[in-house]
Amino acid sequence: MLRKFTFLALIAVSCAKDDNSPLVISDVEINLKYDKQHQYSIKRGNKTLDNSAVKWELNDKNLGTMGTDGLFKARKVGTSHVNVTYNGALAQGNINVTPYSNLFTEPIMKFGSSMSDIKYLEKRKKIAETNNGIMYEGENSKIQRVAYVFDNDKLITALVIFKSTTAVAEEAGLFYKERYPKVVIGDPYIIFVDDDKIKIVGIGVDDDYGLVAIYARSDAGLRTNSSKALTEKHRKVINELKAKLASSK
Template identity: 35%
Template sequence: MKKQLLTLLVPVLLIISCSKKDDKPSTTLDQDKVSLNYDQTHQFKLNEGSSSVEAAKATWSSSDLSVGTINAAGLFTARKIGNTTIEAVVNGSTISSEVTVVPYSELCIEPVAEFGITMAAVKSREKRALLEQSSNGLLYKGENAKLLNVIYSFQPSGLESSLLLLSPTEAVVEESGRFFAERYPFAGESDGIFFFEDLKTTVGVGYLEELGFVAVYFPSSITIMRTAGAKSSTEKLKALKQAFVETGRSVTLSQSK
């Protein structure tokens, strides 16, 4: 009986012994969660047990390239506020890290910028105190001393533009540059108006004679470019400037509240 048991145990022991010899430490990333700002980078490192592995041996990817990109050597470059998942594929195995790009500035809550939606839809999303309403506009009170008012302008087709009327102090003007730069790619400057944009929204930041220091949100310049037939970056900025000015002029509600 003992001999039969030993006969059965030998193959099992051999398998266990072999598997222990073949076991290799798993490959890991130096951090499974990373937090940084939009103008920073992070160099990911690969480890195999206590030994380091050359980062270039992995295939790297970012799930949201608008938030940040990663190169073949594992260097992550942040672009704007948001979240993305970084994956490294090594020898057929995938390991990942969650990257959060956090803000420097919390200047204010951005306005509703879903162009084309109804006034009722904007009112359901906007949580600030409503001061005034007309047939083609809404005026809200800013939630802090940096933001005086929020103004929404409408056409029959729906929301045309959103406008932040900001305090014209030097500190707020300076903070605004960083606030928008970490949320939208910088698109250029034309006559003191600074433009930031993504695929859906363009934000123009500057002074309007009738209002003061403002940030105007309107549909992406892709539409403006097609309408204006602009080809060069100079023509594009001229078209954006015109849209910024015209949008400001379309505001019909009083701001003195």
């Protein structure tokens, strides 16, 4: 009888110990790509918990989806925390969705910013400036120019002029796809939509500039079925910048 009592007591102590143990997530930090997934597991003491019995939550739900089975499916580049709760206990892990491509630094799209604001924030080399625009030299051989267009000293759009090759076009498509999962297919422009619905990026081949990316407000209504998605007003500013650059050489 004493032996049986002792055995039951040991089981009770062991269970109590597990109940008071901290939650332990299988991976405190993970790194993966936007098109990959990762399976988590959770322990408390010596016991592996049923994933469906715990609560899974992402701080940034735009980063991917977190299933009730502990399976994280990435969606876009970025970082977030995964929070796991069970009977009042908490565990947390870091998720880093890293890019395949670091093609370039995107333009500073704080709509309404003044020219002086952009000049202060932009780190590329300025090569031309007019009353309504600023043009910068691309930071690598794949980026030719980055230009900003203003109206009454307020930023309204930006243009990235890429090197027009198939390899750069393919990398640019990947670069935007892993950062802007919402896509609208146009001809010849493809529109990538910001999750915050603040901006859109149209990428395509322009008659005048070649392979370009056009940044605009989400309500700008780029002409996706035209080889000249920029309005004539915007185009005029870009051409003035190009002329200013040519005259300074």
